[in-house]
Amino acid sequence: MSEDERFRPRRAWQSDEDPATTPPDSDDTSGHDLFRPRRGSAAEVEGVTPIPPPVFPRSAGEYAESPSPAPRRSALSSSSPPEPAAPASVAPGFRSALGGGSLARWAVGGVIGALVVGTVSFFATRAPLDADPGPSAPSSPSASASPSAPAVTDADLVSGSDLTGIAAAASWAVTATSTAAADHEGRVACLSTENPAHNPTTSLQRTLATSDADQLAALHRIDVYATEAAAEQMFTERTTALSGCAELPARIVRSSAVTGLGDSAFQITVAFENQPVQFHTVLVTRVGTSIQMLDVARNGAAAEPGLLATAAARTQTALCAAEDATCTVQPAVAAAVVPPVEPVGWLIPADLPRIRLGAGRWTASEPGDLTSQGMGCENMTLVSEPGPTGREQATYLMTQDDQAPATFGVDEMRFTFADAAAATAFAGKLGTALASCKDRVNTATVSELPAVSGTGQDGVAVSSRLFSIRQATADNAAVPYQLAVSVAGPTVTYTIITVTDAYKFTDPQLAELGVRIPVRASQG
Secondary structure (H helix, E strand, O other): OOOHHHHOOOOOOOOOOOOOOOOOOOOOOOOOOOOOOOOOOHHHHHOOOOOOOOOOOOOOOOOEOOOOOOOOOOOOOOOOOOOOOOOOOOOOOOOOOOOOOOHHHOOOOOOOOOOOOOOOOOOOOOOOOOOOOOOOOOOOOOOOOOOOOOOOOHHHOOOHHHHOOOOOHHHOEEEEEEOOHHHOOOOOOOOOOOOOOOOOOEEEEEEEEOOOOOOOEEEEEEEEOOOHHHHHHHHHHHHHHHHOOOEOOEEEEEEEEEEOOOOEEEEEEEEEOOOOOEEEEEEEEEEOOEEEEEEEEEEOOOOOHHHHHHHHHHHHHHHHHHOOOOOOOOOEEEEEOOOOOOOOOOOOHHHOOOOEOOEOEEEEOOOEEOOOOOOOOOOOOOOOOOOOOEEEEEEEEEEOOOOOOOOOEEEEEEEEOOOHHHHHHHHHHHHHHHHOHHHHOOOOEEEEEEEEEEEOHHHOEEEEEEEEEEEEOOOOOEEEEEEEEEEEOOEEEEEEEEOOOOOOOOHHHHHHHHHHHHHHHHOO
């Protein structure tokens, strides 16, 4: 051995005769490589495919909806049949007078490319606490002020055993765990362009995936903020962004009311209408200065709403303990009305389904004066029919789909009345006129679909009559329409959808809109 070699560390298995010797059974595969089987393992020998990491929106905003011009015409502008001359106050033709409004009034999110940078200096180690199994009713938690950040660790992030209600524990594999905001890969749905008002003092995130055919996956994140006021503001920012999800191609499916999980809880389900459709159910909770978010993604069908709250219960118990808060973690989940968003009372693009999966983007005008002359079967002049105390209109057009007809679009018209009885009478008159159009106009064919009903804001009963009508235009060409006459308290909404035989909503999609339209109307 040379003089220099006395200070060179040796491998435990090296011989003095040959320092370069490596035993034949050594393995240079990294123990942290989750996706590569170790050399000689059964997975490598048998060719078992490892579980791939899940796909969630990245911070670059790959799903973010970029600004675009609002519709400048009514959806009826090029296809409506002639009608008796309108009063002088009505603009000639069928063009909307809404001009160049934009979606900025209620777009939520931040500047694309904003980078959330969080630093983690110290994590105190402790075991996660189990949820309290006691039968007592949930109590209102109250966090006490603390000069230092609560002690949370990556042990408080969900694991496969927490997700057994969604899929068997053995099905789940952790694909990534990070302990600094700058290192997180992927973001919760609808928050890919988040530009937070406050950076967390502690930020932990974990993604888990399964090998199931539906690509079931989960993303869990815990953020701790310097003050409770900062956490409250971030909770509001995130739930507002989720409520109006502006990510393309998201559609809001449903909302749930969640109790028994900290100071505040919020849950919503959205569908990314690509091929295949990917559903995201997102749960957000807050206690004191701590926020947790759980996003469960699955192709083809959404996770059951109640299962996320159960999966998050252990983490919530740990956060309550870290916050020194009084919590009884007994989650309960119930169906709820979708949360109101700007412009309150109207559909938003995330309410409208795509006609073709993987293509199309809805744009909307801001509500303005009603100018529509209808489609020819109303048997009334919409801009001047006696009764309403207010009339407004908004137009929605499909862009970014090369197969969308130029005439396709939605005109939503709202009529406000002094009371619910007057609104019901007006809706009845309009619905009867549409149903009997074929008796007055020889060129019309009418099909009425089953009526739909539901519950709106504050328990208001909502309902819609749905129609499919073909009407001849001046050149005798048949133009198909899908129509909805909706009632919510003192408000009637008349929705005209100009379609073609090959490009239109399915009957189930129209039925869902028949509920969502008056639900939105009940909110404003």
